[in-house]
Amino acid sequence: MNTFKKSALNAAILGTALFGSAAIAAEKIAVVNVQGVFQSLPQAAMIQENIRAEFKDQIEEAQRLEKDMKYYLEKQQRDAATMSEKERKELEEKLISLRNDFAAKAQPLQNNMQRRGAEERNKLLGKIKDSIDAIAAKDKYDLVLNAEAVLFLKDESKDISKQIIDQVSKSN
Template identity: 50%
Template structure:
């Protein structure tokens, strides 16, 4: 009885795979390297420069705080032997104040820069997606996969260049 059921299950699986094979053969599949396209776009570099310009004053302020903290730490280390306790305490208080200011400013600045970068990258990715849709529709592709999802692909199935050309129009 077990052998009959195993034979029946094996036949069913084999039969369904034979019927499904022609359906997959009719699919037109393409690959696109979204990350490569993103990096090739001149807008990607412009995003970085624009964000640096947008947050320039805050970045400079944080950098100055870092320099101040380093200066005070080096001074304390270098001159500690010749300083009296009041001078040491004053320098240590300055170091603590700089660290506090850095923690208040650096982390929110980093989060704001990351948020703005993500917003701008999402805009570019939306444009890339629209271009992929346009090329796919024009070439009648049924499935378009990201290049990272494929183990092996012939070059004639890669539509990345066409998508990049579509974006540059």
């Protein structure tokens, strides 16, 4: 009787394992390299250009201030021996003023550029997500995984990254 219980239990476990494997095999799975898709898109390359164009005047102002600071620092080093105390003090005040102006403009500019860049990247990632959803629905995938989380992929046809790049590239 004891042997019968063990055999029945083993048969039940084996049947459950086989059924579970069959259920997993029946799922349709795809992978997408989201980071690779993002970097391959022409829109991603344009994000940085658009941000620079949007903040062009502020960038030029910060660069001008930086150039002026460099000029006055070089002048201070070059002419220090021949400057009067009054000229030295005026030059130091000028440098302090330029540094303050630069700090007041550069840090907010950098923050604004990073914020806008993140906004644009998130918009593009949203388009990628929408494209993944559309292709997964059209091709009836049960599961789509990020390729960076997949250690092994036997069938490269399950990688739909190229389809995503094509679809997102066309939508602009």
